Amino acid sequence: MSPGLRWRKFVSGFMLTMTGVCALVSVSVLFLILGYLVYHGGTSISWNFFTKLPAPVGESGGGMANAIVGSGKLLLLATLFGVPVGFLGAIYLAEFSGGTTAFVVRYAADLLNGVPSIVIGMFAYSLAVLPFKHFSTLAGGFALGLMMIPITLRSTEEFLRSVPNALREASMALGASKWKTIASVIVPAAYRGILTAILLAFARVAGETAPLLFTALGNSFWSPGWNQPTASLPVMIFTYAIAPYDDWHRQAWAAGLVLLGLILVINIVARAILSRGIAVPRA
Amino acid sequence: MATTTTTVPSAGPVAGWRSFLSRLRQGDEIAQMITFLFAASVVLLTLLLVFVLWQGSILPRHKFGFNFFRTSVWDPIFDQFGALPFIYGTLVTSAVSLFVAVPLGIGAAIFLAELAPARVSDALEFFIDLLAAVPSVIYGVLGVFIVVPLMRSYIQPALQNTLGFFPLFKGPAYGIGFLTAGIVLAIMVIPYIISVSREVLLSVPRDQREAALSLGSTRWESTWKVVVPFARPGIFGSVFLALARALGETMAVTMVIGNTPTISASLFSPGYSIAAVIANELTEASSNLHYQSLIELGLALFLLTFILNGIARLLIVATSQRGRRTGHT
Numbered sequence: 001m002s003p004g005l006r007w008r009k010f011v012s013g014f015m016l017t018m019t020g021v022c023a024l025v026s027v028s029v030l031f032l033i034l035g036y037l038v039y040h041g042g043t044s045i046s047w048n049f050f051t052k053l054p055a056p057v058g059e060s061g062g063g064m065a066n067a068i069v070g071s072g073k074l075l076l077l078a079t080l081f082g083v084p085v086g087f088l089g090a091i092y093l094a095e096f097s098g099g100t101t102a103f104v105v106r107y108a109a110d111l112l113n114g115v116p117s118i119v120i121g122m123f124a125y126s127l128a129v130l131p132f133k134h135f136s137t138l139a140g141g142f143a144l145g146l147m148m149i150p151i152t153l154r155s156t157e158e159f160l161r162s163v164p165n166a167l168r169e170a171s172m173a174l175g176a177s178k179w180k181t182i183a184s185v186i187v188p189a190a191y192r193g194i195l196t197a198i199l200l201a202f203a204r205v206a207g208e209t210a211p212l213l214f215t216a217l218g219n220s221f222w223s224p225g226w227n228q229p230t231a232s233l234p235v236m237i238f239t240y241a242i243a244p245y246d247d248w249h250r251q252a253w254a255a256g257l258v259l260l261g262l263i264l265v266i267n268i269v270a271r272a273i274l275s276r277g278i279a280v281p282r283a
Numbered sequence: 284m285a286t287t288t289t290t291v292p293s294a295g296p297v298a299g300w301r302s303f304l305s306r307l308r309q310g311d312e313i314a315q316m317i318t319f320l321f322a323a324s325v326v327l328l329t330l331l332l333v334f335v336l337w338q339g340s341i342l343p344r345h346k347f348g349f350n351f352f353r354t355s356v357w358d359p360i361f362d363q364f365g366a367l368p369f370i371y372g373t374l375v376t377s378a379v380s381l382f383v384a385v386p387l388g389i390g391a392a393i394f395l396a397e398l399a400p401a402r403v404s405d406a407l408e409f410f411i412d413l414l415a416a417v418p419s420v421i422y423g424v425l426g427v428f429i430v431v432p433l434m435r436s437y438i439q440p441a442l443q444n445t446l447g448f449f450p451l452f453k454g455p456a457y458g459i460g461f462l463t464a465g466i467v468l469a470i471m472v473i474p475y476i477i478s479v480s481r482e483v484l485l486s487v488p489r490d491q492r493e494a495a496l497s498l499g500s501t502r503w504e505s506t507w508k509v510v511v512p513f514a515r516p517g518i519f520g521s522v523f524l525a526l527a528r529a530l531g532e533t534m535a536v537t538m539v540i541g542n543t544p545t546i547s548a549s550l551f552s553p554g555y556s557i558a559a560v561i562a563n564e565l566t567e568a569s570s571n572l573h574y575q576s577l578i579e580l581g582l583a584l585f586l587l588t589f590i591l592n593g594i595a596r597l598l599i600v601a602t603s604q605r606g607r608r609t610g611h612t
Binding site for chain 2: 011012015016018019020021022025029030033036037040085088089091092093095096097101104105110111114115118119120121122125126127146149153177178179182203204206207209210213214217238242249253256259264267268271
């Protein structure tokens with residue numbers, strides 16, 4: 001082997017090893033994050049965390065029951081707003097629309113998807129908080145729902161399009177109207193994909209903090225009804241982590257563990273649903 | 284000929300009306316109308332967003348004009364608003380994050396696409412997708428409790444001792460600041476770079492690699508001189524995507540940047556970013572001008588990420604289409 005070739009082989013082996021190191025470093029970050037959260041969160045989580053209200057400053061103990069319920073309410077509102085718009089919009093794009101309209105809607109959705117979450121918060125603030133002069137659960141749900149729309153819309157459309165045309169034609173040939181075809185053939189054929197899309201959109205907004213700062217704000221107590229500011233897990237994590245009290249830091253870790261656990265579980269479930277494949281053989 | 288042209292126009296509307304009725308009876312028109320309303324509402328909401336941002340920032344646009352982006356006094360008490368420190372902070376932290384994340388991310392993507400067996404590659408990609416799903420506030424918590432102390436006691440002193448002659452690494456080591464924010468951002472954007480770059484690299488046709496190898500190149504040479512150049516636009520696309528994400532990131536940056544409007548050559552110094560100042564001041568804006576100045580910052584952020592995302596999408600689509608065109612089927 002000539003020295004030139006040996007050198008080239010050495011460079012090749014070295015650089016390829018380096019790419020392996022890069023991959024290792026990047027993936028190990030996930031395990032570091034998980035490890036730290038499980039360690040710190042696990043030592044500070046307790047039954048009280050799920051059942052009690054936050055303790056006043058200076059007192060130890062307390063929990064985040066109101067934030068858990070608050071997050072649940074916000075996400076329910078977001079789903080009620082974001083999923084129908086995204087889902088029905090996607091049906092229009094995939095089944096009814098012509099080229100130009102579809103392009104415009106898709107473009108708008110992509111634009112909305114790229115908007116930084118803080119700007120979404122700003123938008124919801126000037127639309128749903130300023131006119132009513134108070135923060136509310138509704139405003140927070142609106143902001144989160146707005147973020148769910150583009151994700152649901154784009155992936156649902158993709159899955160609807162992947163349903164083979166032969167199915168549409170077969171149904172129409174039997175005399176079914178178009179909307180019957182959609183409701184009883186196309187959507188059921190793509191339901192795994194659509195479910196995955198909705199779950200991923202849900203998981204994505206479940207951890208959003210910035211849009212809630214201006215809309216749902218926060219609350220140390222229960223928030224009855226839908227028209228008052230409410231606590232939520234992500235905002236609680238933020239305020240507790242930057243506060244100067246050790247006890248609050250522990251609560252922040254515990255809340256972080258709960259939130260991340262929820263999001264990772266939804267992600268894994270969503271991918272598991274999808275990996276079983278779309279129930280229809282592709283044409 | 285003449286008779287058909289006279290009868291068709293009169294029969295047309297009637298036939299059209301009749302078929303409209305029959306379709307209506309089966310519900311198709313209604314279904315189309317309802318779904319159209321929802322699709323249109325997406326467009327309307329997006330337009331409304333742009334309108335609210337534009338309409339909401341009229342005052343500072345008229346009062347300061349372009350000087351808004353060139354002056355650095357941010358004083359709510361005297362109603363003086365110059366956004367330069369925030370723009371500087373946003374750009375510096377994003378630059379630091381790309382400096383760290385681009386080599387790491389592209390290296391990892393090359394490993395996943397070129398070297399790792401498909402099974403390993405898919406498994407790792409799964410973990411990387413999970414990493415991309417971790418909410419930013421969690422990265423912020425890790426930044427505050429892990430990265431900041433590490434930076435303060437080990438990394439910043441070490442950098443000062445070795446590279447302290449650069450103005451970049453001068454000044455006291457607070458732990459918080461541009462460098463820390465940049466590193467936390469890097470951790471956040473790496474998954475995006477890896478996932479998109481891997482996808483683009485995988486779309487490079489197989490014969491490109493085989494041709495290079497058959498001409499006697501080593502594995503690395505075929506990767507670096509043939510596959511990567513082929514996928515280059517798409518890889519740039521992934522970097523633009525990461526940049527757009529880094530520019531707009533709020534929570535993690537707010538928690539570790541120090542929230543002090545400064546322009547300093549030192550990366551150790553505390554700073555401020557556009558998103559962070561919006562998060563901290565929007566609900567407590569002291570005057571209408573203050574509020575509208577923050578909206579104008581939001582508008583600037585929106586336009587910047589809009590342009591970057593657009594470029595990224597074009598580059599990524601162009602690359603994967605090129606792969607499909609060149610590759611034989």
